[in-house]
Amino acid sequence: MTKLLPSDKALVPFVSVDHMMQLIHHIGVEETLRGLADYIEADFKRWELFDKTPRVASHSDKGVIELMPTSDGDVYGFKYVNGHPSNTKAGLQTVTAFGLLADVASGYPVLLSEMTMLTALRTAATSALVARVLAPKGSTVMAMIGNGAQSEFQSLAMKAIVGITEVRLYDIDPAATAKCAENLAGQGLKVTQCTTAEDAMLGAQIITTCTADKQYATILTDNMVGAGVHINAIGGDCPGKTELAPAILQRSDIFVEYPKQTRIEGEIQQMAPDHPATEFWEVLTAKAKGRTSDKQITLFDSVGFAIEDFSALRFVRDQIADTGFFHPLDLLADPDDPRDLFGMLQRAKA
Ligand SMILES: NC(=O)c1ccc[n+]([C@@H]2O[C@H](COP(=O)([O-])OP(=O)(O)OC[C@H]3O[C@@H](n4cnc5c(N)ncnc54)[C@H](O)[C@@H]3O)[C@@H](O)[C@H]2O)c1
8 A cells, every 4th residue: 555645734843842952052042031031022912812711720639730722813822731749759840741823714733842841931931021020120139949940941031031140049959959050050140059048038139939839838938028029939820839928918019910810820829819919911011000119029920821832832933934943743634535534544544
């Protein structure tokens, strides 16, 4: 039997982990972070036209598996992502992901991509975009609490987009801090390894919490946080999984991605359902105020929203067009007669 080759209509560009890494190095890590932040900013500025829904979560006692869909009317996207804080003990990552873009008019997928690397990049790009707007002007020092998989990306995005020059690291596991310090060596940041969270926060205008623990944790207590700082809270992103003492939330002006999702998953799950929270896209479009005083504590209660993944996939799609860092994947059955799917199967019989 002659082997039937897939037609062009069957093929979807697939970006593997290997191609993603090649693409990032081709562009440059910091340039990628800046590019992603530009795409995320552009999509946040057209926030109202997107389909939005809290992500669809399937919880277990070990973690969560989530689907994150959205559409701008022309393009549809979704991400599959998990969050399993105890995975690292088994040599597995806490967070892995892949995602897809599709053409709304035909429903045909136009990109399938790894998103474990891309999630770390897009989360960091979003954090830095928010900090660029909300953190005290001229911020140079960031405390980085939680030195796991996301931490280097967070640090480099704050350097590339906000202009920080020093990162102060703390993790309950000193090996994680040592790994992060080693990875950041030679990247143009002053890196200080600390043995307590309090020490890490000395002189920091930006405090990033990026820990993984499936409980109401208290990474920061109220007395640790002084006036005027910006808190970038990344790790509290599931029901029953938070990082900040509620008293900090009472003292902060809180900024969120999509309130319907953040009230379920973010730090503000600890507060009353009507506790004030400003949508960040409204600050970007001057519909709402951001930082208004030097004394104010701004808090980005980040959980990660589908539009950020959509923007990231859009960025990748635009970049691979020129660079060729993808495989054409035989993903879609394409019979000669669209109604003869069974005939296509029969013809493929050995
Ligand atoms: N908001 C978002 O968009 C977003 C995106 C990706 C990941 N996340 C979340 O970010 C968190 C970190 O992800 P990761 O991939 O870096 O996880 P990871 O498991 O690789 O790293 C987490 C680190 O936190 C440390 N840690 C745990 N408890 C701590 C404590 N009390 N004090 C200091 N350090 C502590 C661990 O030792 C570990 O090194 C996870 O909770 C994940 O769900 C959020």
